[in-house]
Amino acid sequence: MENIQTAIQHAYDARPAEFKNSILDALNDKIQNHIDVRRMELASSIFKTDDEDEEVASADDEEEFQSSSEGNVDEKF
Numbered sequence: 001m002e003n004i005q006t007a008i009q010h011a012y013d014a015r016p017a018e019f020k021n022s023i024l025d026a027l028n029d030k031i032q033n034h035i036d037v038r039r040m041e042l043a044s045s046i047f048k049t050d051d052e053d054e055e056v057a058s059a060d061d062e063e064e065f066q067s068s069s070e071g072n073v074d075e076k077f
Helices: 002-012 016-046 050-076
Strands: none
Touching: 002 016
8 A cells, every 4th residue: 555655646746757666566566465365275275184185075975975876766766
């Protein structure tokens, strides 16, 4: 936010080069923040505990078993 306020002041003072640099700094800060968030999301997905993976896998197995057993019942009748 500081860069935006500085850019406004530079625009008011009619200093276009400083205005441009302040705007670019603000954009770079926003981009860097977004990259940092994505890195944290990626790291958390990579370093998930094995217990979390097993819970997801067992839930998928149960759903698969229920759907396949229902299919077998229909085939017998």
